[in-house]
Amino acid sequence: MRRSRATEAVALSLAFAALGTSASAQDLPLPDLKAVETMREDLQLEVWINGRNTGLVAAVAREADGRLEMRADEMRAVGLSAGGVGLVDLSALRGLSAAYDDVGQRLMVNADIDLLAVQRFNLAANRDAAGAPRQDLGAVLNYVFSADGGQVDDNDDLGVQSLGLALDGRVFGRFGTLSSSVAASRVGDTGRIVRLDTTWSWFEPRRMMGLKAGDYINGGFAWTRPIRMAGFQLRRDFATRPDIVTMPSPRLATTAAAPSTLELYVNDTRILSRPVGAGPIEIDGLPPGQGYSDVRLVLNDAAGRQVAVSAPFFATPLLLRKGLADFSAEAGFARRGFGVESGDYAGSPIASASLRYGVLDALTVEGHVEAGAGLIQGGGGLTAQVGGLGVVSGSFAASRTDDQSGALAAVVFDSRFAGFYLSGMSMRASAGYRDLAAVTSRPSFYRNWKMGGDEPPRAIDQFTVSTPLRLALLMRKGEAPVASASYSAQTAAAGLRRQVWSGSLRHTFGERLTAYLTGYVSRGEQRDTGAFLGLSVPLGSRSSSSAGVQVQGGDTTAFVEASRAETQADGTYGWRARIEQGAHQGFEGQAAYRGRNARVSAAAQYADGAVRGQLQVDGAVAWL
Structure with a gap:
């Protein structure tokens, strides 16, 4: 020393x-x-x-x-x-x-090597990077005007049958944002004006917080049913910080024996390349894309030696990053008849709260409670990642009203296994299970001599599987064809069960031709089947054409269609034209032009002797 x-x-x-x-x-x-x-x-x-x-x-x-x-x-x-x-x-x-x-x-x-410090690369944005936002005073009024008319048969006059106007206005500044929206319509000689939402909002980006007073939708999860409320809401608002990645991101670690060039690939796309020294290396903060990703880290030294590390990763919004919390708390009154009535609010005060917390990157817990209108309901669940294969989520809830009690259980999974992408959900509720959506809705039917409202379904099942088909004959050019199948079923509180099976196959031949085939079968109060076969060919960067055959309910219709995509730039336009022949005959045309001050679109239809037309103008007036 x-x-x-x-x-x-x-x-x-x-x-x-x-x-x-x-x-x-x-x-x-x-x-x-x-x-x-x-x-x-x-x-x-x-x-x-x-x-x-x-x-x-x-x-x-x-x-x-x-x-x-x-x-x-x-x-x-x-x-x-x-x-x-x-x-x-x-x-x-x-x-x-x-x-x-x-x-x-x-x-x-x-x-x-063991005396060299770990070289860490965190690709996530800095949490403190977002400064205080400007809070200038301003106002904006969005508007949509529409006119609809036509002629059903030769005896009817051709003319305007309905008019509509939707307005959404906002005033914002240091006090927050005050917004309100209304919809006005006139059909024949009858006119009406309906207020939609009126809300004051305030946001704090540094804390990712949001406060609302007025009309809003309460928070919840996949196993809860959101409702419209009026009152106060305090919630986490990640939308105020787009630089924050809420889902867990993959982490990779390796050791460079000599000075090398590090390259990072996500699904074969290089997103990082930089020189590194000898020693251990860790990479964190990759912005994950939802679903399955293959992450690869490659080291190339001056002697031409290469070291590669691969890690499959499954990203899903069901998981929160470790230490991150998402919450919502509301108190007020339930709103009913949205879009039909301007101010139909239930008389009983209600409250709800939801919380999600990332205990680990691979484990997220959640909880939800509801109370009011004679109801007490609460539940919770957890979501766990199973390696790189996917995630599994389980939830349980119980409720009690003045005269009955019940329970609900749900399981959700997303997975990738042996080239197959699997996702599904299953939920079961007992006959006595209730939530705020049920106890605050308007009674609309009788059951057991008592009026009932919007009761939760007794069972929901959903399952989807998709996979690329490794067929050598079709893979000579282009990507592998992708096949998918799904099943969904729901049992209502009244006992009626509806089931739908569907499937699709899609393949692109080279860069010029895409073929797709879809079909479905439904069973329930009404039975229906349908199939669709089509071919699509691009005609340029924004234009394409397609042709196909549709079969539904025993009717067969063939069509030819051409379109040009619209962009967001001023002075651009788009259009679409379609001709049908077979069980249904008709023509449909649409066109849109986006100007500096407004967007104007028009549509015309002719089907089975009836003529319909529509004109729509939408835009905004702002003061900043």
Whole structure:
């Protein structure tokens, strides 16, 4: 360890005294304290590790005996592993050698792999990157005007039959945002105006918080049923921070034996390439895409050697990143008849709250409670990741009203196994289970001599499977054809069960032709079957044409269609034309033009002797 100046001065004084009495005190030179100081040098050196320039400068102490010392935090900053605090004698570290290059003013270090600090690359955006947003005063009014008319048969007059106007206005500033929307319509001689939502909103991006007063939709999960409410709502709002990735992201780790070039691929698309030094490497913060992803890390050194690490990863919004919380809490009154009545609110106060928390990247817990209108309901669940195969979620809830109680259980899974993508959900509710949607809805039917409302379904089953078909004959050009099948069934509270089976097959031949086949079968109160076969050919960057045959309910119809896609730029246009022949005969045409001040679209239809037309103008007026 370095000696203090006082200790060195005392040692020199004792050395002079030991010379004996042959020389008088006045003949002996006094110790030069300034010379003692120069025996230790404080240097600022460029650091090289294992022959690679780190591009960093560190503070290095060079003692009188030539030993080199660095502070532990300086060592970690330049890429060397060090524990604790204070000065570290580099010569005392086994597996590390350091030399001072006086001419180049460099510190030349050779270190074993285990003495190199982990090189961490976090690709996630900085949580503190978003500053305070501007809160300028402004206002905007969005509008949509529509006119609809036609002629059903030869005896009817051709003319306008209905008019519609929708307005959505907002005023915003430091006080938040005050918004309101209304819809007005006139059909024949009857006109009406309906208020939709009126809400005051305030957001705090740094805390990702949102506060609402007025009309809103309460929070919940896949196993709950949201309702419209009026009152107050406090919730986490990730939309205020688009730089925050809420889903867990994959992590990769490897070790570079020599200076190399690191390349990172997600689904065979390179998203990162940079030089790295020898030593351990960790990559975190990859922005995941929903569903299955294959992540690959490749190291290429100067000798041409390559090291690759692959990791399958399944991303889903069902999971929250570790330590992240999502919540919503509401209190107020239930709203009914939205879009039909301007202000139909139930008389009983109600409240609800929801919470999700990422315990681990692979485990998220959730809870939900509802109360009011004679109901107490609560439940919870958890979602767990099963390696890179997918996730499984399980939930349970119970409810109690004045005269009955019940329970609900649900299971959700998303998975990828042996090239198959599987997803499904199954839910069961007992006859006495209720929620706020049921107890606050308008009674509309009798059951057991009592009026009933919007009761939850007794059973829901959904299942989807898809996979690319590895058929050599079809894969000579283009991607592999993708086949999918799905099944869904729902049993209503009254006992009626409806089931739907569907399937599809899609394949692109080269870059010019896409073929698709879909079909479905439904069973329930009404039975129906249908199939659709089509071919699509692009005609340019924005235009395409297609032809196909549709079979539904025993009727067969063939069609030919051409279209040009509309863009968001001013002065652009789009159109679509379709001709049908067979069980149904007709023509349909649509056109749209996007100008600087408004977008204008028109549509005309002729089907089985009836003529219909529609004109729509939408735009906005803003003051900023």
